[in-house]
Structure formats: C-alpha cells, structure tokens
Amino acid sequence: MLKAENLRITFNPGTPIETRALQGMSLTIQEGQFVTVIGSNGAGKSTFLNAIAGEIMVDAGRILLNEIDVTRIPGWQRASNVARVFQDPMAGTCEDLTIEENLSLAYNRGYSRGLSQAIKPFMKDLFRERLAILGLGLENRLTDRIGLLSGGQRQAVSLLMAALQPSKVLLLDEHTAALDPRTAHFVLELTQKLVAEQKLTTMMVTHSMKQALEIGERTVMLHQGQVVLDVSGEKRKGMSVSDLLQMFEKVRGEQVSDDALLLG
C-alpha cells in the first residue's frame, strides 16, 4: 500500500526559474490496485514518481509504504519495495551487460549483494521460463549483450525485471511512450498480464487518455502539482475520452478564469 501525504517539491526556490513541481500532492493506493496517472506537461507526474522512488527528496510531506515512513530514506534503500520501468528503454537496462546479467541484477533487487555467484544455474532456468512468456526468442539469447536488443525488446525485458521480485509498488513512467504502436501494444498487454498474475500494486503514468481509461481500475489526473481528479469504479467505467477531456478543460478553465478574476 502506498500513501503520499501532502508532498511539496520546489525546484530552484527563490530564483527566476523557480518551479513548484508538487504543491501538496496526496494520494493513497490500496494494495493490489492498478492506478493510471494522467496530466499535462509540467503537472508533476514524473516528479511524483521520482519522489516515491526516492530519486528526489521531498521538501515537505510524507511517503508511506505499507505504513512505513520512507520519506527520508535514500532511493537505493527503497528499491526492495519499489520497482520501476523508465520511459527510456536505455535507462532501465545496462547496455554492456548480458540479458542474464541484467536479470540477475533485478533478481537481487533490494538484497545485499555478497560474494556468491551472480548467475546461478537455477536462475538461468528461471530467466528462460520468464523470457519465454515474451515470445521473442530471448530465452535462447541469455548471453547476448542487452544492447543488441531493440528498444521495444529492452522495454519488455525491463518490465520482466521489475516483476522478478515482489515489490510494494510498481511505478511505470510512460513506459510505452518511446515505442512504436505495435510494440507499445505488446508491452501494454504484457503489463496487464504481469500485474494481474502477481497482483502488483501499480501506478502507471501515461499521456494517452484512452489508455488511462482502459487500463487499470482507477484514474487520477494531476495538474500543477496536485491531484485534481480521481475516478474509479462505476463512474469510471462509463467514461469516454471526451468526458475526460471535458473534465480536463473544466479544471484548467476554472483555474484560468480564477487568475483573470484576480487580475481584473
């Protein structure tokens, strides 16, 4: 379970380029829930994800994973609880290392790494099993450098890596945005399959409103560093993209007219 309470992050405070990325972001995700996150550019989506992962420290607020306060814990120490797939397929894997080496790294995510062998025989069998699900023939290419794979293939492997070990939350940061439509579709299907199989608590950021509504059980809209919309259940089932767009502009429109009032 993930609980974010009133998170605030300001970049370059007190300078002409000051950016208030998160302005009191609060969100609670129940265990096993699949949430999609949407918002315009600069709404704070990536910042929010980075804050939960621990890549950025919040200026104010609290983050709790399964009731444990992790707000001040550095990112690498949160990794046993937080799994991620980045938008850039290159960012999620180590180019020079082989497929099995990358998987081994993910397999030991969160565990202390000692002097025992990195890739044991039983792990190879496990990796082959998992890679076979992809249907890309990668299970026969364990010793190939992962840099030889295409972006889509690497992203699929990244997803597998994220699901190798249990985590308290799976963060997906527009992970299909850099892929061509067919591969994106493939990765999305894979995502849904893995999440359903392992009942992962998942937060997926996406630019596509269609995706946001079709996938998962709950959709959250961010704007100017806050949650402005939160739909789930029946209400969400009936929503179409244009409904969401209307709501989107209503929120934006409202804000704009507010400013106009203040200035006028």
Place this chain on the structure above:
Amino acid sequence: MMYMFALSHQLLLINMSLFSSLGAFELGFIYSLVALGVFISFRILRFPDLTVDGTFASGGATAALVISLGGDPFLATALAMLVCAFAGMITGWLNVKLGIMDLLASILMMTALYSINLRIMNGPNIPLITNDTVFSILQPAFMEDYVWRPVLLLLVVLIAKLVLDRYFATQSGLAMRSTGSNLRMARAQGISTDRMVMVGMAISNALVGLGGALFAQSQGGSDISMGIGTIVIGLAAVIVGQSIIPARRFVYLTLAVIIGAVLYRFFIALALNVDFIGLKAQDLNLVTALLVTFALVLPKFNKMRKAKKG
C-alpha cells in the same frame, strides 16, 4: 599484411637480446597490474582516475620504507596495497560524498600524494639494491634473477587476474559493473552506488600500489618521480589491449589489458633498438607513440580491407 608485420617483428626480436625481452616482460607484467587497476576505474566504473600517478609511487615508497627499516618484504608489499587502497577510497569518497567531479577529485588526491610520498620516504628516494625483496626471498637456486623476476611477476599477474575474474562474476562484482554502466538503473536495483565506487577505487588503486611495490623491489628502489605518467601507460595498455583483442566476455577483457601492457613495454624496448635508422635517444617518446598508433590503427585497417573484399 599480418604476415609482413609478424615477419618484421620476428626479425627485430632477434636483434633484441634475451635480457631486453625479459626486461620488457618484467616491466610489462608490473604495468599489467597497473592496467588491471586502470581497467577497473576507467572502463568498469567510468571514473577517470589520475590518483594512480600518486599511488604507484605510494606503493613503491611504502614498500621501500618498510623493507629499508628491516621489515618483511611480503608484509611491506601488503602494507603498500593497503595504503593505496585507502588513498583510492578517499578519491572515491571525495566524489560521491563531497560531490567533487571525478577527474578533479583524483587530481586533488594525486597532488596530495606527492607530499605524502616525500614524507613516507623522508626524502625523494629510498634505494633497495642490497635489501631482501620478495624476489630474492623466493628465488630458486637454479634460475637467474633476471629470469626469475618476470616469472614471479607473471604468477602474480595471473593470480590477480583470476581473483578479479572471480570477483566480477559475483553479485557484488556485477553490482559494481552496473554502477559504472548505468548509475540510475543500479540505484533503482537497490545498489549502494556510493559504496561501490569507493570499493572499486580502493581495489583499483590497491592493484596499482602492488605494481609500485613490486617495481621498487625489482628496479632498485623507490623514487618520487616513479609515478609520473602511470595513468598514460595504464590507459595505453587498456586501449591497445582492447583494440587487439576485441572481446566482450570479461575473462578476455582482463587478458586483453595484460597483453596491452606487455605489448606497450615491448614497443618501448623496440624503440630503444631503432637507433640504426638515424633516430636518436631523444626520439624515444615519438617512436613509442608511432608504434602505439600503429597498433591502434592496424585492426581498423584490417577490418576495412576485409569489408572491401567481401
């Protein structure tokens, strides 16, 4: 083309005495240790580390100091490695904890080590010509010293290579490799990248220090200037080695840098031999540079030719 190269190389070797060749191996193996160290910092951690110009001399200075005071040469060598590991760790610490840029942190450490080395030696030079060394203690009766030294050094290099190959196949070693390859991803996998950098720098400089300690014991002493240019030799060895043996598997990568170091010293030995073409002593560096360039370009040239044919 390869045939002609091999042939001319063969002919020149005949002109080069056994002594000179063994000398090239001797120094080649010492600098193999340096090359392995530079391989870890430069290639694996992507950390340009100039500390080695200081730690090579620190290794020599520490070993020479302990031996000249009557200490056991093996203990002296081990202490030298420890001192250099510590120095390397500090460079890493300056970078990860104080946020100082990697190259700059290593330059700071290298500069500081100059004074520290002078302190260690209480002067610029400690001779080791009459003292016992790890070479003299282990020397078998039936072998000449100039043959024994490269043999023992080869053994040391092989042991070092074995240990490294083993380590980088462990979870910890793989974590270190990922730290250098993709820092963000490593952190996301729960690796303490700060610790990995410091440990890696410690191991790297310990190897260089080992090289320095053995250098001092085989070459007659330690001198404040013995470290100058170490990074250049280390990098040359790594690059030449990898251009001649383009490998991916780790076991071959470590072999490549060892071969690169030995080859580099052979180039220098060859350059010392070419005075008959009217070249003089001053041209040594130029000739060495030309030979190294030749070694770097030859594989590319061969590739182009093969592509044209096919």
Place this chain on the structure above:
Amino acid sequence: MLAKKIKLGLGSALLAAIVASNMAYAQEKFVAITAIVEHPALDSVRDGVIEALEKNGYVKGKNLALQYQSAQGNTGTAAQIARQFIGDKPDAIVAIATPSAQSVVAATKQIPVVYSAVTDPVAAQLVSTVEAAGGNVTGVSDVLELEKQVDLIKRAVPNAKKVGMVYNPGEANSAVVVKRLQELLPNEGMELIEASAPRSVDVGSAARSLIGKVDVIYTNTDNNVVSAYEALVKVGNEADIPLIASDTDSVKRGAIAALGINYKDLGLQTGEIVVRILNGEDPGTIPSQTSSKLELYVNPAAAKSQGVELSEELLKSAAVIVE
C-alpha cells in the same frame, strides 16, 4: 599488387638495415652510456666521457662501439634501458645521475658500471664504501665539500646569518645537500631557511617567499633550479639578495659567485676510469672518486645589482671573472 610489392620492398629494406647494424656491432670494445634526462650538465658529462675515450685511443667507429640512451626522465624507461644494455653485453656501462645508476646497478652484478654525477653513492646503495668496494661498480661523485661552500658564502657575504636555499624536494642530490647544510651552518652561527620548488616553474615563487627572511640565497646543482636560474636572478636583483650557486655556468647567468665543478671535467675524469676498465682493470679495485677540480667564478656586476661588493681577496683568488 602494388601494395604487396611495397610491403615486400619495405620488409627487405628493414632486413638489410638490421643486418647492417649487426655488422656495425662486430667491433673491439663496446661502451654504453645512459643518463636519466637530457640536461646541460649531464650532457657535458657524457661528452667528457667520450672525449676521454678518444684521447686514450678509443674512437667511435674505429675500435669502439658507443651507445647512448636517455630515459627521458622516466624511471620505468631507465629500467628497460638498463636491461637493454645488459643484454647487449657491453664492456662497461656509464650511468649518469642517481636514478639511472640505481637502475643499472640493481640489474647487473657482472658488467662493470661506472657512475657519474651522483652526489652520495653510498646512500644510493651503488657501492658499500667509497674505498675499493670489490664489486662491479665504481665512479665519480659530484659531491661538493660543503665546508668549502659555506666558506665561500662567508667570504662573499661576510655578515650573512640567514642562508636561504631553493631546491626540488624530489631530487636526491638536493636532499642530501640540505641535510648536510642543516648540520654545518649552525656551527658557523648561521641558519638555513628552505624554499621548495617541486617543478622548475616554482623556482621564482619559492625565491620570492624568501624575500625579507634571508641575507643570501645558496643553491646546489638541483636540476629544477639550474634550468630556471633566470627566475632566481630576477628575484635576487629586485630584492637585493645575493645569489651563490654551485655550478660555474650560473655565474654567467647572474649569480655573484660559485665554487663549482666543471661537468665536462667530471666527464673526463669518469672517462679515465672507463679507459682503465677497458684496458683490463677490475672495477672492484678502483675506489670511488670525487671531483678533483673546483673552480671559483665571480661576477662583480651581478654583485652590484644584488647589493653587495665582492672583496679584493675574492676577486684575486677567482679563476674567472665574468663580465
């Protein structure tokens, strides 16, 4: 096809050159000379050695094979040069300056080694004693009797109490001199104030750090100082601090006086030892020598710029008065 012909041609030319060089080496005697770095003083030593050999009938190309290698300041290269020489089996190796001498001596106990321009051969472990050491090593040291140097300081700058010294802490010869001066000067009621110059570019600032703290600056044959002596002269002239050097060339460049070794003569002296070895003497029976010739050079004009006047007595005893 053409490419192949060119390669064949190159290969044969290489082969021919190798054969020719091998033929060149089928001579009577073979002397190999090495220095740690190229430098006027060290080069003079080498030239002196070659001249001494010629004077005694050993001429390069006729009955003598000669090889010279400089280690370009690198101890690793010095080690390889040592091994290269030893493999070529010369009749004698001349090693100029401490690091080169150490490399050679560490690598051979058979081939005769003659060192030169080494300040303290015993401390450098080249020989166990300056008497006939019984091994394969002998040579000529350029140690200056520091008592004579201190005497010169007193004669040139009579009321000097604080003596400054600029030197490279990384040079063995200089460290030796500093240590000895620290022992000697207090006996004369004087004090040594040091300024370190790890690189030749640091000489100027090191000298400047002594302004106001010293009555005279003394320097030895430190490589950094000698190569950057003009920087020292600038400070001496501007701040009125008299400079006393240890090599005669520096007097021409602006020191007021120096009681120094002529390095060419040092080379000649070294060469004489090599000749004795070529003629059959055992190096173990030849005791180490020190430079036998010291010359006093003075520069009255420099003295004036630096605020002192040289005494009549000093001028009269000088071998050379520099204009």
